[in-house]
Amino acid sequence: MTDQRSQAEIVRQSLKKRYRKEKRFRFYGIAAIAVALMSLVILFTDIIGKGYTGFIKTTITLEVPLDGEAMYLDDPTDKDQVSMADFQAPVLAALQQYFPEVTERADQRELSRLVGSYASNQVRDLLEGNPQLLGTTQTMEFLVHDTVSVYVKHADNPAYSIRLTEQQQAWVDELVGKGVVETSFNDVFFSRGDSREPSNAGILGAIIGSVLTMVVTLVIAFPVGVAAAVYLEEFAPQNKFTDFIEVNINNLAAVPSIIFGLLGLAVFIGLFGMPRSVPVVGGLVLALMTLPTIIISSRAAIKSVPPSIREAAEGIGASKMQVVLHHVVPLAMPGMMTGSIIGMAQALGETAPLLLIGMVAFIVEVPDGFFSSATVLPVQIYLWASSAEQGFVELASAGIMILLTFMITMNALAIWLRKRLERRW
Missing domain, CATH: 1.10.3720.10 (MetI-like)
Structure with missing residues (x-):
């Protein structure tokens, strides 16, 4: 009887030891899965946190005066005149409607940099396709410059450095307050190829x-x-x-x-x-x-x-x-x-x-x-x-x-x- 009890005790101890090993193994497996899931959560959180604003574009809507004298353009169908015309002038004139106090040339350059460089191309394409619009005022929507877009979307994020001057930030804040600068779904991202400017780049x-x-x-x-x-x-x-x-x-x-x-x-x-x-x-x-x-x-x-x-x-x-x-x-x-x-x-x-x-x-x-x-x-x-x-x-x-x-x-x-x-x- 003593031998049987001792053998039974040995078996029970062996079973307890095995069950403890199984519990530890299960714990290690659950811990490994938890670490993997946590890593995925961290990864996706970081990607989504940085990338969701990529689906948002920042635009500026202006009343653009298509003044032929300011653009040095008499005939939009003349390719020689179009190649020499200044299509940035009407964009600057549209911005100055909100800031008439900006008269110095240096300040005008700073103001014009709020709008993306493709704005002049939009004005040119509009006149080439519709020459009869010369001399009229048209409501046009432009993509803002990349630095303005970063400021509008990430002004409160210390991870992004703001490259606008204090004066430019004040101008942007005023335009945002007036509803001239707005954010919306970035259809450009899904409709264009690559570009040197992030605001114009697409996938x-x-x-x-x-x-x-x-x-x-x-x-x-x-x-x-x-x-x-x-x-x-x-x-x-x-x-x-x-x-x-x-x-x-x-x-x-x-x-x-x-x-x-x-x-x-x-x-x-x-x-x-x-x-x-x-x-x-x-x-x-x-x-x-x-x-x-x-x-x-x-x-x-x-x-x-x-x-x-x-x-x-x-x-x-x-x-x-x-x-x-x-x-x-x-x-x-x-x-x-x-x-x-x-x-x-x-x-x-x-x-x-x-x-x-x-x-x-x-x-x-x-x-x-x-x-x-x-x-x-x-x-x-x-x-x-x-x-x-x-x-x-x-x-x-x-x-x-x-x-x-x-x-x-x-x-x-x-x-x-x-x-x-x-x-x-």
């Missing part, structure tokens, strides 16, 4: 460039990756050469992305002479980078198809090709699509390989084709983040929010497809 060019690049990547990587996976899994003989290919595919999945950029620079641009900074070259490079991921995921999806499917098809006289194309591939397609979407999401966030093929160029125009000069979202964010102007800080954060939205959407789509289309055997 549309980078979005179109990313879409064009992803189309090239998908068109090349998906069929080639699926075909390679089908061959290796269903038709390739088991020999040393096949083993060599499989090992190298697995190794390529772990190769740093910048290596693929060097490969694209050497082969597509150096050897084949393809142009730099175009979606076709970027898509080819990202397709090479994405191929291993698609092949590995497609092979895993093909392996998940039960052998009984193959045996049943062969039992009714189907050939090997018919078994694969009519039964195996359709059943494995959900897994293939899931892996492809995840690979595309990874490619969408890549920057290093595209920097090496010239997609870091300053692109103002929105690309209109696969061979147009373009950039992509990650590179655009990189360019803005490395700029000295404070206005680009919020644009970079806003761009990160858009990029994360695309990536989260693609990953959510992959999860939905897997849940919606997968079959359990």
Whole structure:
């Protein structure tokens, strides 16, 4: 009896010790999850805190007198006169309506700097498109200068330095009080390409460039990756050469992305002479980078198809090709699509390989084709983040929010497809 009690006590002590270890392990797991979630919250809070103002633009609405004498312009249809005209003069005159005491030339220059440099271009375009407006007064809305926008949106934030003089701040405060300077949704951000001035910079060019690049990547990587996976899994003989290919595919999945950029620079641009900074070259490079991921995921999806499917098809006289194309591939397609979407999401966030093929160029125009000069979202964010102007800080954060939205959407789509289309055997 004593021996049995001692053994039972030993078992109870052992169980208590094991249960304590399990509790500690659970605590460590919960703590790790809590740290990860806290890090995500901090990250998203920082990004959103800096980037939400990127979706807000600051504008100034003025009554602009289109005085031909002040602009040295008699005929808006005469290109020579238009090229020599002073289209900044009516903007300054509109500002002086609110501050008639500003008469000194130096003060006038300071006052004119409240409005963005593209204001004169708006006046010119208006007169070129409507010559009959010369001599009239028109209500026009302009984007303010970047320093004014930073002041209006971040005057109380010590993280932003205000570069306006005290006199300029007083002018802006008065215009804000009169409702002349206002903030609204930044439609410019979604309708233009890049610019030297943050207030005029947009992300549309980078979005179109990313879409064009992803189309090239998908068109090349998906069929080639699926075909390679089908061959290796269903038709390739088991020999040393096949083993060599499989090992190298697995190794390529772990190769740093910048290596693929060097490969694209050497082969597509150096050897084949393809142009730099175009979606076709970027898509080819990202397709090479994405191929291993698609092949590995497609092979895993093909392996998940039960052998009984193959045996049943062969039992009714189907050939090997018919078994694969009519039964195996359709059943494995959900897994293939899931892996492809995840690979595309990874490619969408890549920057290093595209920097090496010239997609870091300053692109103002929105690309209109696969061979147009373009950039992509990650590179655009990189360019803005490395700029000295404070206005680009919020644009970079806003761009990160858009990029994360695309990536989260693609990953959510992959999860939905897997849940919606997968079959359990």
